[in-house]
Amino acid sequence: MKGSNHHKAAPVDYPFFTPGVWVMLGFMLVGLAFVIARYILGLGGVTNLTNQYPWGLWIGVDVATGVALAAGGFTTAFLAHILHNDYYEVVTRPALLTAMLGYTFVSLGLFVDIGRSYNIWHPMIYHQPNSVLFEVAMCVMTYLTVLYIEFIPMVCERFIGKVNLPGPLASLNGFVDKLLRFADKFLDKFMFIFIIAGVVLSCMHQSGLGSLLVIAPYKVHPLWYTPLLPFLFLLSAIAVGFPMVVFESFLASKSLHRELEMDVLSSLAKFTPILLGIYMAFKIGDLIHRGAYVYLLEGSVQSNSFLVEMIFGVIVPFAMLLSKKVRQSPMGLFVAMLLVVLGVALNRVNVFLVGFLPAYASHHYFPSIGEMAITAGLIAGLMFLYRACVTIFPVLPVVEKVDEK
């Protein structure tokens, strides 16, 4: 494998339905049942949201965490396409697919969460440029479109010359084939426009998500509330991009019984201590500058959650990844990268849920069964579609199959 810059990608040749896939389908069905309940009973029927806690699990996890963990898309695009570092080309396609599906599910989650789902398109006509949420919405919408465009070459690669539509649609075969050939040629020349746009849009809305709660200085716990929130969100999104790619590679290799691209993944992990270190430096510097460190040993749920986030999500993996030995051992790499992923996820949950302390609330919000079921259903749906996509399209690199004993 060494020396070949252009890893070929191909559809995965592995049975689609395994017991795990049926479990995912089960989660999706339960989630769907609660979605139906939400549209019959209203948000109050399935969620624990209140007038003091208008945002819950769906915003904290499906949206904020989902967007952060989709950062593998733009970080690998920057590394492999903008810096033309071909060595990392192999990870761009799976990262792009994850981002595409991730943002699709962010939008689905939002659709269910907002009270008037059918008005979800309103920001396109009613512009409100003072609103941070408006900026985030526009960026996410545009970026999702860019991601779909970036995915088209994989569709072309798979189907050009092989278009075979079922039944009466077969008469369109020739037309679709021509369309794919045109798209392929066009995108081959102009893809750079979308690649750069993807990185710019990502930086804009990753930081935008952090700005969302800057407007609520009296509600967010001081361990997290800082005018630097947008900057910290951006830095943490950049830091979590590669760990997420590594984490997914491990999942895919386990689930699809494929060999790991350890050489690429270990190299990718070289960047993480640097990126995570920058994030850590700003986060700690901000804490000291604002004097908010006095709350560290408050002993509250908030201070404990902050300590877990910083120690196990930032400091420990940072120290681990400094070691070459850890980066080159599959187990060490997996654990360290997983800690980064969980740390950033916990940060988003902390900012939006744990650290959100509005006045006049009689009790702290905790998600309901229905909210958890819909979130679980969305994540299962994402994994299901990921599996479907890598089975249909050339996303994952060609590697030797691990022999089953």
Place this chain on the structure above:
Amino acid sequence: MKINRRNFLKITGIAGGSLLAGREKTAEAKETKEDFGDKWGCLIDTTVCLGCRKCEEACNKVNHLPPPDTSFEDYTVFEKQRRPDAKSYTVVNRYFKEPDAPDKKKEPIFVKVQCMHCNDPACVSACIVGALQKLPEGPVAYNASKCIGCRYCMVACPFVIPAYEYHNPLTPKVRKCIFCHEILEKGGLPGCAQVCPVEAITFGKRRDLVHLAHFKIRENPDRYINHVYGEEEVGGTSWMYLASVPFEKLGFQKLGKLPPPRLTETIQHTVFKGFVSPLAFYALLGGVMWITRRKKKNDAGKEE
């Protein structure tokens, strides 16, 4: 309240934030430019209010709100602290001047709660589609047909006022006091101010109300503490309060003078002014991409 010290630290932290220091100045400049004196407002004198709940009843009637769970003459509701919700734009809460005194000697203080109609409202700044608007006359109004139901206004409101119709599956609305703006436009008074039997609610131009409040404090220094709540909180509000005890004892939060939208809007508009930064970033990345590609081509050429 432990919240106070925390918020104090937060605000000083913000003011000291080197990155934002320059921006804050422009925010202050913008603030002083606009005069809110001509806007409508109300001054609530909590030392006068008897807790009759007539304002709650009138509000319910003029705004065609759903019937209440118990009658407006039910005074047992005072046993709990209530908040405005999807069915009521305003509620009256009871506090005691000396909460620790024996029951018979307890002197009640009643506090009406509703939207404060901020001069620089966070909900309006947050609203993704502009469904919430600060009308030129002062009220913060809501247009349900634009609303997508994201509830960011509720997250943003420093007073935790907007409520949501969580049990309406398809057409839920954000519910909050709208300062009876349609009645005001016809020359009438807000439902609550109109009905109040003891005139605890004074309606007028904000400038006059501020003068009146300070006049009352000056003339009756024993009756009032020297603080008009809402005069400066979060940049000033259209609704303001007078009280005989510190406001923190009456369920009011201690809030800073800076309107929250000045934080987000200055970040937002500095970063995106004329779309210069995103475009510059785009150009920079394009340049990097072009250079790395050329370098790659050159390297490939040398090898051959």
